[in-house]
Amino acid sequence: MSALSTILFGLVLSSASLAPVVKASTPLVRSYEGSTFFDRWDYFGSYDNTTNGDVTYANESVADASPELTYITSSNTAIIKVDNTSTVAYNYKRNSVKITSQDSYDVGSVWVLDAVHLPYGCSVWPAFWSYGKGATWPQQGEIDTIEGVNMGYSNQMALHTEDGCAITTSSSAYTGTVNDTSCYYEDNDNSGCAITDTNYKSYGSEFATAGGGVFVTELSTEGISIWFFTRSNIPSAISNANTSIDTSNLGTPSAFYSSTGCDISKFFGSQSLVFDITLCGDWAGQSSILSSTGCSALTGTNTCYTTYVLDSSNYDTAYFEINSLKVYSNGTSSSSSSSNTTSAAVPVLGSISSEILGPRTIILSTIFIVSVVLSTL
Ligand SMILES: *[C@@H]1O[C@H](CO)[C@@H](O)[C@H](O)[C@H]1NC(C)=O
Numbered sequence: 001m002s003a004l005s006t007i008l009f010g011l012v013l014s015s016a017s018l019a020p021v022v023k024a025s026t027p028l029v030r031s032y033e034g035s036t037f038f039d040r041w042d043y044f045g046s047y048d049n050t051t052n053g054d055v056t057y058a059n060e061s062v063a064d065a066s067p068e069l070t071y072i073t074s075s076n077t078a079i080i081k082v083d084n085t086s087t088v089a090y091n092y093k094r095n096s097v098k099i100t101s102q103d104s105y106d107v108g109s110v111w112v113l114d115a116v117h118l119p120y121g122c123s124v125w126p127a128f129w130s131y132g133k134g135a136t137w138p139q140q141g142e143i144d145t146i147e148g149v150n151m152g153y154s155n156q157m158a159l160h161t162e163d164g165c166a167i168t169t170s171s172s173a174y175t176g177t178v179n180d181t182s183c184y185y186e187d188n189d190n191s192g193c194a195i196t197d198t199n200y201k202s203y204g205s206e207f208a209t210a211g212g213g214v215f216v217t218e219l220s221t222e223g224i225s226i227w228f229f230t231r232s233n234i235p236s237a238i239s240n241a242n243t244s245i246d247t248s249n250l251g252t253p254s255a256f257y258s259s260t261g262c263d264i265s266k267f268f269g270s271q272s273l274v275f276d277i278t279l280c281g282d283w284a285g286q287s288s289i290l291s292s293t294g295c296s297a298l299t300g301t302n303t304c305y306t307t308y309v310l311d312s313s314n315y316d317t318a319y320f321e322i323n324s325l326k327v328y329s330n331g332t333s334s335s336s337s338s339s340n341t342t343s344a345a346v347p348v349l350g351s352i353s354s355e356i357l358g359p360r361t362i363i364l365s366t367i368f369i370v371s372v373v374l375s376t377l
């Protein structure tokens, strides 16, 4: 063995034995909350052309004018809602909101949504999701963290991808119920590899009654995980994740998509985050779906639109109320906003200390230890 290979051999052994000491944490890069919640989003500003829903997504000036559809409450929560006051004339769409983050977050990121209310009600179809804006959909993947229709009953998560990504791991890796294993958008009418949460507090009136909760989405090379914790059950690893998050002790996630069935780096790119609420459309608006999710089936020639959308009083619970959305990331995030060319990743206190404790520093000190040992021989 040459001196160099002895050093390299020692280096491998030393880093392996030191590895468990490294805290598996990911630094906070952005927090959307309070008065600045809506600062870095693009408003869709036109008809919902993807789910055939009966809404017009407001532009920013419409959403800011009365009746306000996006605003901050006196208790510092952010509201994203359907217009539940205006009378809509027959054949016109109701105003709602779809906003997309100007920043996108690469593989190696975790986003944590803390909400006290999710939109629900007959004909209501909200989602909190992400997709790779930098390519033709779905080449960089789509992750649906929250999706529900009508009165419930629990949250449905899913991925949508190109061909070759599927759920292959056993059901012990997640607590949810699998609806479909293939994530390929051409399979199962593009319903994706959906997993339904077994906890009814993850959506609808039960979510609200429980005081809401927290959804954690982790996009890492090992897989995509989604956890849900009801308000009374939020682990300290989340409530204390002020400068970085360690997901290693959060327990079995509701949904897990392992890299063994889906090469994450191949099917997923930098994700932009999206909130939207549509009405009726391809999923929520079907008569059979309405009747299986707590609403009356459609009668006679009535459509979902004529039954619900014209009456504003159907939408009093059709709103997100959000405490915060925090993004943690090892990677560099990118911003598509032409009005802001500064680096999107906001350095926060703590990313510095995680850098000091990071693997690179440990490898350097290992080299130092190995060379000291060699020189004393
Ligand atoms: C960020 O890097 C740390 C240290 O390598 C790692 O433990 C953690 O899993 C990474 N986070 C993500 C979301 O991949």
Ligand SMILES: *[C@@H]1O[C@H](CO)[C@@H](O)[C@H](O)[C@H]1NC(C)=O
Pocket: 046, 049, 050
């Ligand atoms: C939907 O609207 C967006 C933004 O205006 C546009 O880029 C996209 O091509 C439209 N999609 C369809 C299917 O019409």
Ligand SMILES: *[C@@H]1O[C@H](CO)[C@@H](O)[C@H](O)[C@H]1NC(C)=O
Pocket: 059, 060, 061, 062
């Ligand atoms: C916003 O939408 C409204 C209603 O469609 C339209 O009248 C207005 O010109 C739009 N404003 C901007 C800035 O695009």
Ligand SMILES: *[C@@H]1O[C@H](CO)[C@@H](O)[C@H](O)[C@H]1NC(C)=O
Pocket: 177, 178, 179, 196
């Ligand atoms: C998915 O599975 C759950 C649990 O079995 C079921 O309640 C739900 O209706 C299914 N969703 C769809 C869209 O088929």
Ligand SMILES: *[C@@H]1O[C@H](CO)[C@@H](O)[C@H](O)[C@H]1NC(C)=O
Pocket: 239, 240, 241, 242
């Ligand atoms: C994190 O912030 C919360 C709220 O400000 C605070 O109660 C908690 O003590 C902080 N935790 C740590 C570890 O700093």
Ligand SMILES: *[C@@H]1O[C@H](CO)[C@@H](O)[C@H](O)[C@H]1NC(C)=O
Pocket: 081, 084, 085, 315, 316, 317, 319
């Ligand atoms: C509309 O919804 C809000 C919650 O977003 C609620 O406070 C209000 O009472 C509802 N109804 C009317 C007529 O504004």
Ligand SMILES: *[C@@H]1O[C@H](CO)[C@@H](O)[C@H](O)[C@H]1NC(C)=O
Pocket: 339, 340, 341, 342, 346
């Ligand atoms: C660009 O973003 C940075 C970081 O969030 C912010 O401090 C700055 O004010 C923004 N500049 C403009 C022109 O919006």
